[in-house]
Amino acid sequence: MNDLKLSPCLLRKPRTLWRRLLLLGVLAALLSGGLAWSQRETLGLAARGYVFGYPLVLADLTRHDFVSDIAPANRLVHMPAFPDADYRVFVRPNVxxxxxxAWLDLDAGPWVFEVPASQRYLLMQFLDAWSNVFASLGSRTLGSQGGSFLLVGPHWDxxxxxxxxxxxxxTRLAxxxxxxxxxxxxxxxxVHAIQAGVRLRSLQDWQQGSASPALPFAMPQSxxxxxxxxxxxxxxxxxxxRLATLLQDNPAAPADSAAVAELRQLGVRAGAAPQWNWLxxxxxxxxxWLAGREMQRALQDTQGLVNGWREPPLHIGDYGTDxxxxAVVAMAGFGANLAADAIYPNANLDGQGQPLQGGRRYRLHFAAGELPPARAFWSVTAYDGDGYLIANPQGRYALGxxxxxRYNADGSLDLWLQREAPAAEQQGNWLPIPPSGPFxxxxxIYxxxxxxxxxxxxxxAIERL
Incomplete structure (x- = not known):
């Protein structure tokens, strides 16, 4: 079955995805005898529809939990401190x-959003309900000047x-x-002083000079x-x-017309829940199931890796019909930004192509003059198999x-990845990993x-010791 493994480049092409999923489905049907040949088209439509709608449904689940447990819609929430290993609001949080x-319902707007002038690196990105970045405000686009913006929904006039x-x-949700x-x-x-200058309020409040104070983030108790x-x-x-409901106020882009037509073939229409018989x-x-399986496989696929690292394509955050x-980015790191603002290479394999495993010892070596080329700053963070921070007594989740x-005499740099503390002279460069399981x-690189x-x-490459 290795010839059926789906590479990331194949997953990014819906028609190729369909062919792979159809072949897998036919094989599954032949093995089980439980699926009529007449349903092969429905199988492909369901697989492709799941991939297409995955980020929209995930966005709604994330929004629902946020407004239920953290803050109401249209209110800013400032995180006063770094997340720890208990943080589960979204995957791969940074430190x-x-x-x-803020989760925004733009039908309740318009809203005025203000970014303060600052010499610090900052990025205020707005994502639509499909996880595309439609505005990127910050150091790259505004310099140190800041700005004031009128944020509106698709139908505001x-x-x-x-x-x-x-x-x-x-889209209505953002x-x-x-x-x-x-x-x-x-x-x-x-940073708290800079946060105080980031403001979100209704247009009416802005015109009247009324404030709408931000809320401090607190871990949900749910x-x-x-x-x-x-x-x-x-x-x-x-x-x-759920996808049908969301499509009412968060329509797909005009370029998505073919995907929307396939949803209709499946019986999924905006505002109308599908009606299917048992088969x-x-x-x-x-x-x-097949689509989810192939998405997981794409995350593990080694094709296209460089030194064991998966480098995100430059159109991440602005996906078009990809x-x-x-979908895979939403699964692995929901809320990805544009590559021009920051690049996030990921690795779950060492330099020999073996999965990274807790309990082992590794080294990440940067040669002299080959540190990450960042105009702002850089870091390396460790995550568990599900993309969450790894609990450790030191509370150390990243190095940068x-x-x-401590740099070597020739200007090179070694980061030590292991569960137990290394020698005393290496401890400043030590990034703890889990005692077992994948990481x-x-x-x-900002x-x-x-x-x-x-x-x-x-x-x-990550070197196993």
Whole structure:
């Protein structure tokens, strides 16, 4: 069955995805005898529909948990401190920046969003309900000047007041995910002062000079599983019914017309839950299973890796019709930003192509002059098999150029990846990993230099000791 393994480049092409999933489905049907040949088209439609709709449904689950447990819609929330290993709001949180978030219902707007002038690296990105970045405000686009913006939904038709720049979301729901460079815990007060200058309020409040204070982030006390786990638990009927509801106010882009037509063939229409007979339900269920299986395989596929690292394509965050990439990114790191703002290479294999495993010892060696080419700063973070921070007594989840790292005499740098503490002289360069099970690394390179964007620089291989 190795010839059926789906590479990331194949997953990014819906038609190729369909052919792979169809072949897998036919083989499954022949083996089980439980699927009529007449349902082969439904199988492909279900698989492709799941990939297409995955980020929209995940966005809604994430939004629902946020507004239920953290803050109401249209209110800013500032994270006052770094997340720890208990943080489950979304996968692969970083410990380089303090977050600012808000889930927006733009039908209740318009809203005025203000970014303060700052010499710090900051990024205030707005994602639509499909996880595409429709606005990127910060160091790259605004420099150190800041700005004031009128944030509206797709159907708003009005006059933009003087002093405001229009930002239009293509969907009713939108997500603000902001990051401000934070140089360790001692730097919190400086960052809090910058956060205080980030404001979100209704147009009416802005015109009247009324404030809408941001809320401090607090870990939710709900026992509800994280959105990623909720996605895994949705039945086929629930997934597509939720997708149909969301399509009413968060329409697909005009370029998605073919994918929307396929959803209609499957019986999924905006505002209308699908009605399937027993055989169709089983077929759709199998299609979702096959699609999820292939998405997981794509995350593990070694084709296209460089030194064991998977480098995100430059159109990440602006996917167009690259539905496979969009779905896999949502699964692995929901809320990805544009590559021009930051690049996040990921590795779950060592330099020999073997999976990274907790309990072993590894080294990440940067040759002299080959440190990550960042115009702002860089880091390396360790995550468990599900993409969450790894609990450790030191509370150390990442290392980077703002840490007091010890460089070798020739200017090179070694980072030590292991569970137990290394020798005393290496402990400043030690990144703890789990005692067992898979783990992964994510590099973060903020405001990457052109040589990284042009493919002239790559992360070095991880060496097993």
């Amino acid at each position: 380089d920046t303090l977050y600012t978030q 009005g006059q933009v007041p003087a002093g405001l720049t229009l930002l239009r979301s293509p 997500w603000l995910l902001g990051r401000i460079q934070t140089n360790g815990k001692a730097d919190y007060p400086t 026992s509800r599983p994280a959105p990623l786990y909720q996605m895994r638990g949705l039945s086929a009927q629930d997934f597509f019914a 169709q339900r089983q077929t759709v269920r199998l299609g979702i 539905y496979g990439l969009r 150029d703002r840490d007091p790292l 992964s690394l994510t590099g973060r 405001l990457p230099e052109r040589r990284l964007l042009d493919g002239q620089w790559h992360m070095p």
